Amino acid sequence: MWMRSDRVLVGGVILGAGLLFGTVGTSIAQDAGSAVAPAASQTAAPSADQRSARERGEAKIWGLDGEAKDPAAGVALLEQAVAEGDVSAMRTLGDILMWGGPVPADPQRGVTLLERAVKAGDGRARTILGKHLLGGWVIPRDAARGRELLEERVAADDPDAQTALSQFYLYGTGLPKDWTKARALAEAAAKAGKGEALWKFGEMLMWSERDPQAAQAALERAGELGEAGAWATLAEGAMYGFLGGRSTSRAKFAGYAAKARAAGNDRIEVLDAIRQMWGITLRASGPKTIERLTEAADAGNGEAAHYLVALLRDGNQLNIRKDRPAAQAALDKYKTLFTDGDYERYALSIEAARRRDPAGLAAMAERVQAEPGALSGDGAKQLYAANPNLAIYLIQQDLKKQGLYSGPLDGLAGKRTIRGMARVCRTLPGDLDCREKILSPSVVGAILTRE
Structure with a gap:
C-alpha cells in the first residue's frame, strides 16, 4: 500500500x-492475537446459582451479564469447571492462556487444555490449536499437525477453519503462499455466511493491483456478509486510486465511507483524517486533521484515539509537528479506549x-x-x-x-x-x-x- x-x-x-x-x-x-470474549446474551441471564462454573467464569473474566470484571476469579471458576470435566471450559481457558490479555499468558498450560479438549472431540478446540501450531506465534510451529487439524475441520465444513486456513495460504504463514487455495477456502466460508476470509483475500488482491474489479467485487460481497472492515478497505483503496484509476477510484470513496459508517466501522474516521492531512480531495490541513481525530476519539472511537496519539508522538514532517507532551496527554485522556x-x-x-x-x-x-x-x-x-x-x-x-x-x-x-x-x-x-x-x-x- x-x-x-x-x-x-x-x-x-x-x-x-x-x-x-x-x-x-x-x-x-x-x-488470532487475542482470545475473543463470548457475545453478551440478548436474553435475560440465568441467576448465578443456575449457571455453570464455566458460564460464571466467562462472565467474570469479560465482565458480562452484569458481573463485575474479575479475571482472577473467572479463571478460578474455569479451572473448577475443567476439574469437573467441562470440555468447553478446557477450550475456553486454553484459548485465553495462549495469548493472555485479561490474565497472564501461559501457553504451556493453554496447549495442555486445548489438547485435552481436542482429545474429547471438541471441534472448536481443533481449530484454535491448529491455528497456533501452524502459526507458531507463542508455541513452536508444527505446520504438519496444524494443517492436519484445520483440514479435519474444513472437511467438516467449519467456516472458522476455512477462514483460518485461507489466510495461512494467503499470507504464506507456515504454508507456501497459494492464492488459489486461499480463494477457494474463502468462498467456502462465504457460502456459510462468514465473510472475513473473502475480505482479506479481496484486500490483498486490491493492493496487489492484479485485478481491481475482482477485488472490488470480493470486498463488496464481504461487506454484504457483515464485514464492516471490508467497506473501510474499499474506501481506503478508493482514496489511494486502487479501484480503477485515480479520479474514477476516488469518486467511489464517499459511497464506501457511508457504508462503513452505517456498519459501525471505526477506521473510516481515521481515513477521513488521513485525507485531510495529505490533501486527498480535500485541502491539506494539519490542525483540521487533529481536530477530526479528536472529535472522533471524544465520541468513543478507539482507532481514532490510537492514531491521534501516534501522530502527535511522531508528527508527519509536513503539517503536524511532533508534540510528545500532547501525545501523552491524549493517551491519558483516552485511556479507556486502550x-x-x-x-x-x-x-x-x-x-x-x-x-x-x-x-x-x-x-x-x-x-x-x-x-x-x-x-x-x-x-x-x-x-x-x-x-x-x-x-x-x-x-x-x-x-x-x-x-x-x-x-x-x-x-x-x-x-x-x-x-x-x-x-x-x-x-x-x-x-x-x-x-x-x-x-x-x-x-x-x-x-x-x-x-
Whole structure:
C-alpha cells in the first residue's frame, strides 16, 4: 500500500515509517492475537446459582451479564469447571492462556487444555490449536499437525477453519503462499455466511493491483456478509486510486465511507483524517486533521484515539509537528479506549521517542527488555515508529548474542547490521522480503518479536 508518511533516517537509510503500517500483508497473527470474549446474551441471564462454573467464569473474566470484571476469579471458576470435566471450559481457558490479555499468558498450560479438549472431540478446540501450531506465534510451529487439524475441520465444513486456513495460504504463514487455495477456502466460508476470509483475500488482491474489479467485487460481497472492515478497505483503496484509476477510484470513496459508517466501522474516521492531512480531495490541513481525530476519539472511537496519539508522538514532517507532551496527554485522556497493555506500550513508545542519544538507547533497551509484552500486539510497530534507532539497537543486541553481528551497539542500520538482519529474516515465516524491504516495519517487527 502506498502511503505518504513520516520519513526517518536510520544509519544513513531513509525509510517511510508509515509504509506497510496499514492493512497490507497483515499477518493472520493479528486476527488470532487475542482470545475473543463470548457475545453478551440478548436474553435475560440465568441467576448465578443456575449457571455453570464455566458460564460464571466467562462472565467474570469479560465482565458480562452484569458481573463485575474479575479475571482472577473467572479463571478460578474455569479451572473448577475443567476439574469437573467441562470440555468447553478446557477450550475456553486454553484459548485465553495462549495469548493472555485479561490474565497472564501461559501457553504451556493453554496447549495442555486445548489438547485435552481436542482429545474429547471438541471441534472448536481443533481449530484454535491448529491455528497456533501452524502459526507458531507463542508455541513452536508444527505446520504438519496444524494443517492436519484445520483440514479435519474444513472437511467438516467449519467456516472458522476455512477462514483460518485461507489466510495461512494467503499470507504464506507456515504454508507456501497459494492464492488459489486461499480463494477457494474463502468462498467456502462465504457460502456459510462468514465473510472475513473473502475480505482479506479481496484486500490483498486490491493492493496487489492484479485485478481491481475482482477485488472490488470480493470486498463488496464481504461487506454484504457483515464485514464492516471490508467497506473501510474499499474506501481506503478508493482514496489511494486502487479501484480503477485515480479520479474514477476516488469518486467511489464517499459511497464506501457511508457504508462503513452505517456498519459501525471505526477506521473510516481515521481515513477521513488521513485525507485531510495529505490533501486527498480535500485541502491539506494539519490542525483540521487533529481536530477530526479528536472529535472522533471524544465520541468513543478507539482507532481514532490510537492514531491521534501516534501522530502527535511522531508528527508527519509536513503539517503536524511532533508534540510528545500532547501525545501523552491524549493517551491519558483516552485511556479507556486502550487496553491496559496497549496503554503501557504507547506510553513506553512516547518515552522512547525522547531517548535517541547512546546512553538513552541503552537505558530504553533495558526498559523494553524488562517489561513483558512490551513488543507484543503492535508494540514493536509503535516502538519502531517512535524511535527506529532503538528498534535497531535492540536487534543489534540480539544479533550479537547469536554471533551474527560484531559491530558497535549504536542503533544505526549499517552494512553489518543489515547483513545480520537478513540472515535472521530468512529464517522467519511469512514470505518476507529480506532484501528490498529489510528495513520495512513488517520485517523489523517480525525480527523484533521472533522467539
